[in-house]
Amino acid sequence: xxxxxxxxxxxxxxxxxxxxxxxxxxxxxxxxxxxxxxxxxxxxxxxxxxxxxxxxxxxxxxxxxxxxxxxxxxxxxxxxxxxxxxxxxxxxxxxxxxxxxxxxxxxxxxxxxxxxxxxxxxxxxxxxxxxxxxxxxxxxxxxxxxxxxxxxxxxxxxxxxxxxxxxxxxxxxxxxxxxxxxxxxxx
Numbered sequence: 001x002x003x004x005x006x007x008x009x010x011x012x013x014x015x016x017x018x019x020x021x022x023x024x025x026x027x028x029x030x031x032x033x034x035x036x037x038x039x040x041x042x043x044x045x046x047x048x049x050x051x052x053x054x055x056x057x058x059x060x061x062x063x064x065x066x067x068x069x070x071x072x073x074x075x076x077x078x079x080x081x082x083x084x085x086x087x088x089x090x091x092x093x094x095x096x097x098x099x100x101x102x103x104x105x106x107x108x109x110x111x112x113x114x115x116x117x118x119x120x121x122x123x124x125x126x127x128x129x130x131x132x133x134x135x136x137x138x139x140x141x142x143x144x145x146x147x148x149x150x151x152x153x154x155x156x157x158x159x160x161x162x163x164x165x166x167x168x169x170x171x172x173x174x175x176x177x178x179x180x181x182x183x184x185x186x187x
Contacts (some may be wrong), residue, residue: 128161148178
């Protein structure tokens with residue numbers, strides 16, 4: 001659990017805690033601690049809404065944020081959460097309009113539709129590959145190119161948009177490694 005997670009958890013349990021004291025307790029900067037308290041206040045806000053069937057439900061803003069992240073309509077998300085038991089009735093015989101929000105860590109159940117993501121459309125840290133007409137990895141894979149050659153292609157295609165001359169130096173290094181390994185024992 002990160003320091004930020006610990007601070008958020010502390011604010012969930014002690015919503016009126018003094019920020020300066022919490023910052024001192026966790027040896028964290030005050031601006032970061034203020035930001036984390038604000039996140040907890042905003043994310044843990046309870047929202048009461050109606051489902052298409054007219055049932056009233058109370059759900060946290062953080063759970064609706066998960067639905068947004070997954071690209072799922074709020075009503076669909078709430079219906080699945082009801083079926084999965086994330087939102088439960090106050091008592092087994094309770095009126096459907098009297099639902100209780102369960103304050104517990106929540107992971108989307110397997111029944112939620114998760115949009116498929118094309119791995120070539122996702123890039124961690126930047127867009128220097130995604131913006132290319134053909135990504136180096138596609139070219140390397142389609143042509144059965146080896147590790148050293150693939151790295152040369154990767155660095156040569158991205159050098160203008162990422163690390164400049166340093167990427168050309170890396171490409172050069174892979175070429176030198178390839179030459180050395182390919183000529184080993186032939187001299």
